[in-house]
Amino acid sequence: MLPFGFLEFGLKDFIETLIIAMVIVLLYRWIRGSFAVPVVIGLVIVFAINAAVSLFGLTTINFILRRLLDVGILAVIIIFQPEIRKLLYNIGQNTSLYKFFDRGGSYSVIDEVIEAVKSLSRSKTGALIVFAKGATLNDLVDKGVELDASVSSELLLTIFNRGTPLHDGAVIIRDNKIVAASAYLPISQNPNISSVFGTRHRAALGISEVNDVLVIVVSEETGRVSIAQNGALTSGMTIQKLRYEMQKHLGEKSDEDPEMSSFRQSELESS
Numbered sequence: 485m486l487p488f489g490f491l492e493f494g495l496k497d498f499i500e501t502l503i504i505a506m507v508i509v510l511l512y513r514w515i516r517g518s519f520a521v522p523v524v525i526g527l528v529i530v531f532a533i534n535a536a537v538s539l540f541g542l543t544t545i546n547f548i549l550r551r552l553l554d555v556g557i558l559a560v561i562i563i564f565q566p567e568i569r570k571l572l573y574n575i576g577q578n579t580s581l582y583k584f585f586d587r588g589g590s591y592s593v594i595d596e597v598i599e600a601v602k603s604l605s606r607s608k609t610g611a612l613i614v615f616a617k618g619a620t621l622n623d624l625v626d627k628g629v630e631l632d633a634s635v636s637s638e639l640l641l642t643i644f645n646r647g648t649p650l651h652d653g654a655v656i657i658r659d660n661k662i663v664a665a666s667a668y669l670p671i672s673q674n675p676n677i678s679s680v681f682g683t684r685h686r687a688a689l690g691i692s693e694v695n696d697v698l699v700i701v702v703s704e705e706t707g708r709v710s711i712a713q714n715g716a717l718t719s720g721m722t723i724q725k726l727r728y729e730m731q732k733h734l735g736e737k738s739d740e741d742p743e744m745s746s747f748r749q750s751e752l753e754s755s
């Protein structure tokens with residue numbers, strides 16, 4: 485134990501201080517820029533006044549402030565209930581425990597998307613599907629129609645059906661969820677893109693130039709499947725190759741390299 489004036493400061497105190505400091509930093513990062521900041525500042529001021537009041541022995545004011553703080557803390561929990569819920573959800577979703585139980589997540593998303601792409605390609609229905617990572621693309625999600633839906637081939641086929649209001653634009657998939665449809669993407673200004681590609685393919689390329697995304701494009705004209713990644717467009721994808729690229733992008737292990745099995749007819753061609 486180290487003596488600090490009249491205080492004894494041991495290893496346990498050091499660890500406790502470290503933990504509290506980390507929690508404060510995390511809380512600060514979480515609320516930075518939100519309207520929670522003035523609320524927290526207000527609470528800190530009331531705490532400080534309360535401490536000063538009790539130091540001077542002003543018992544009545546101290547009593548009133550304490551009651552105010554009790555109600556204030558309850559009010560904060562009620563006001564920030566959605567944010568608290570989101571925080572707990574994020575903490576839970578990022579633990580290895582969640583990943584253990586959710587092992588099938590990305591795999592089932594890949595299967596659903598593959599099913600949808602096969603069908604879209606067969607029926608020559610134009611489609612644009614963006615796989616985003618982390619918190620990227622927030623501005624684009626805002627511009628589209630926000631959704632929070634599980635990925636299913638039926639939903640993707642419904643969205644891209646020409647008869648629906650959402651079919652124009654891109655679907656954005658993030659954290660194994662469809663988070664937006666009808667999103668407008670930036671068009672690539674690359675002058676070297678072949679003139680056979682129109683705005684759908686240029687939009688796929690455009691978003692991949694500035695974000696870590698994988699974009700799948702199904703051509704309405706030819707039914708051909710392409711992907712855009714890191715500012716490059718690869719056309720004429722087989723389903724095996726598409727699956728491989730999705731697994732790579734989503735961080736899932738791929739069972740086989742499609743180049744090695746290229747002698748096999750593609751699922752797309754055979755279906």
Ligand SMILES: Nc1ncnc2c1ncn2[C@@H]1O[C@H](COP(=O)(O)OP(=O)(O)OP(=O)(O)O)[C@@H](O)[C@H]1O
Nearest residue numbers: 610652653654668669682683684685687703704705
């Ligand atoms: N910036 C954009 N963001 C999202 N989607 C877009 C964007 N621009 C065009 N699209 C989609 O592409 C459609 C037009 O595709 P267009 O025929 O111009 O492209 P294409 O590359 O030739 O594709 P296709 O081979 O399917 O015809 C639009 O109806 C819209 O759904």
